[in-house]
Amino acid sequence: MEGIMSKLPEHLKVLIAEMKGVMAKGLAATPGYKEPGWKGYRFSMLFNSDATKKVYEEYDFPDNSIILSSFPKTGTNWIAEILKQMIFGFDEKAMAMMKDIPHLFSMLEGAKGEKLELWNYLSLPRTPFLTHLPAPLLNFEKIKRSHTKVIIPIRNPKDQAVSWYHFSKGPGFAPIREHLNAEWSQFLSDYVDGKQPVPVTKPGEGYAEFLLGWNEYKDDPNVLFVHFENLKKDPTNEIRRMAKFLAIDLNEEQISVVRERTSFDTMKKTQEDSTSDSDMNAVRKSMNLIRKGQVGSWKDTFTVAQSEMMDDMMSKKLSGTDIEFIYQ
Template sequence: MSLYWRDWPVPLHSSAEVLAELAENFQFYDDDILVNTFPKCGTTLVQEIVSCLVLGPERTRTTDLKLRSPFIDLNLPPELPVPRPIDGAKKLDRPRVLKTHLPPAFHMRHLVAPSGPRNIIVMRNPKDAIVSTYHHMTSARRDELSGVPQEFSQFWRMMLGIPGGAENTEIVVHDFFDFNLSWWSMRRHSRVLILFYEDLIVDKTAEVKRMAEFLSTPLTEALLHSVLQQTSFSAMQSNPMVNITLTDPERWRPGSNFIRRGEIGDWKRHFSAEDAELVDGIIEEKLAGSGLQFRYE
């Protein structure tokens, strides 16, 4: 399998073939809604909120998230007896809520068009994003993750591409800063809404209202109540429609959970003071002059 599509590294979850189809041939519609994030930055939470707003709370309670909001850039081994998510998306009724982990370069075909899908981008502070990705990649039982460093100090270095991060691994991830800065540069686009995971944790009501307004969805008090109740951390952690560790436990190591903490500041439990200071310097350098700022506690 090619590690690149054109000049872009193919992330671990995808393939050059799937990326080419998305960028060149996949039919997007004006009423599509793309929930787009760097991995482990609030994707599932926002998918569920948007699904409740657009498809209705009842459907979200009875239909698996993977089916009603497919991960369109996910590549599946051909031997699996299930359709690729990109093929499942083609059969969905409209409007469609679609999940993706791709930078805007893969969406330029519709971003530069006069009309096209709406894009909800979720960003999270890099230190918590790294911690969440670490737990996800070290908890999942997948052959392609066998090269993931088990030591956190090595893992975060791998994620940020600095020495000491298992340089020989074949694990490919998109650059956190390139991903977020490229979407940040699109923040004034009329069909792009940027959310921050930390804002969702601190004031979910306000962020749900922002999403509803962006999607032109009438938000009654009853619907708002349902959304807030259904997307609470405890509700989502116990919901087999969204928590894949409940429906596919053999793919996860004992004691792990796909919906793990849902909080701000978990990085403090993982980074040493010295490493946190080093990462702060990297963040400051990468974000300099962009205006992009994150909340860390």
């Protein structure tokens, strides 16, 4: 990154240093809950509507970019690592470059919109972006025009809710703690009613609305849905399917390598590695992104009544679609 840093304009150097400083301090020091911003969506902590608006109105994605658009706790970190390994894992120089890029520079709605300029100075085979933005906040015409591919993770909503519950109890969520009830029953009730400032949502909305927005593009050749449960059951096949969708030429040996590098045990070990100095690992450590990664753990938390409440809510909101969840 040092060679690249010397070529960057001063304001990007300052922004990189600023973002690395934020990650080093942890998210507890970031701004908390914000009132609804652009188009009525709530942005909390490091996510902001100004950056989102800039992406929608001004930014042109580099040709053949890749966007991982996910609702929180649906497999974001896992699939992001798979994509990184598929794109850069067999290119030592490119992987080293990605290691030094602050995590928030890949997040479309994160930090400041000026961060997007960085990608103009990097020579990469593909440009990867992460986002929790719902479909209405991404300019799909620009996505298609640039031949950008979008991957949408799907996870059954009960496991997703339990994962979000444990995740949000971590120290990184101190800025919005008052909006996240610590008691499970009330937490779930608030969650179902769309009362929590889950980024990025409108008041009263949540996971179902996120899926509904992307479901409009389910038949578009630029969009691929990946079920968390299928990835857990048969990672080799799902990695192969994603590689084909992205037109990334991997042989079977390389697919096996990607699978091994992105296994839960490997990623958990890396997260706990005190010698790792990557920005992304700092994020993983501070927010405990790799917790259990299991399918079906919702059964240990949901009561029968709560399970039925979730089923009823999802059934009503997703009525008329062919969206299905996988339970085990």
